[in-house]
Amino acid sequence: MSRIGNNPVAIPDGVTVEVNDQVITVKGKLGELTQNFDSVSVKIEEGNVFVERPSDAKDHRAKHGLYRSLINNMVKGVSIGWSKDLELVGVGYRASNQGQKLELAVGFSHNIILDIAPEVKVETVSDKGKNPIIKLTSFDKQLVGQVAAKIRGFRRPEPYKGKGIKFVGEIIRRKAGKSA
Numbered sequence: 001m002s003r004i005g006n007n008p009v010a011i012p013d014g015v016t017v018e019v020n021d022q023v024i025t026v027k028g029k030l031g032e033l034t035q036n037f038d039s040v041s042v043k044i045e046e047g048n049v050f051v052e053r054p055s056d057a058k059d060h061r062a063k064h065g066l067y068r069s070l071i072n073n074m075v076k077g078v079s080i081g082w083s084k085d086l087e088l089v090g091v092g093y094r095a096s097n098q099g100q101k102l103e104l105a106v107g108f109s110h111n112i113i114l115d116i117a118p119e120v121k122v123e124t125v126s127d128k129g130k131n132p133i134i135k136l137t138s139f140d141k142q143l144v145g146q147v148a149a150k151i152r153g154f155r156r157p158e159p160y161k162g163k164g165i166k167f168v169g170e171i172i173r174r175k176a177g178k179s180a
Helices: 058-080 139-155
Strands: 016-020 023-027 032-036 041-045 048-052 081-087 095-097 101-105 112-115 121-125 133-138 164-167
Touching: 016 041, 023 058, 032 058, 048 058, 058 081, 058 139, 081 139, 095 121, 101 139, 112 139, 133 139, 139 164
Parallel strands: none
Antiparallel strands: 016 023, 023 032, 041 048, 081 133, 081 164, 095 101, 101 112, 121 133
């Protein structure tokens, strides 16, 4: 019995959900998302989206909760949006953006220039005495996570001094050095 898959997804005001064949389309004030699905049936009743599986086969059980979660993320994304914040920890680490181009100075001999997808809005905050912060916002949760992971991958946080690019609120497990 899937606890996640059986929960209905509430459709807030200003969001429309359409199901055509094996494609679900969600439109809202922030954008439009589509998702293909199989092995389950999707029904819209009384302002809720219900995901049902045809049998208890392993494939059907696995995809029941998956597609319900994807639909829920789509509905939340087009209504309120998703955001990720990254923090640059290290001496001389800087971030700046010109429109959709993000420039990172993270200890290499050259600056890294990254073109961000047009669906993702990027903003950099650099306050004196604080670590620079990169704010990513979009209506697509998967795209925000993918862009954030790519930026973090340029300089992952290391366990000895904690330097690198990390998510805000992420706890880095620290190790003792040679002298300990």
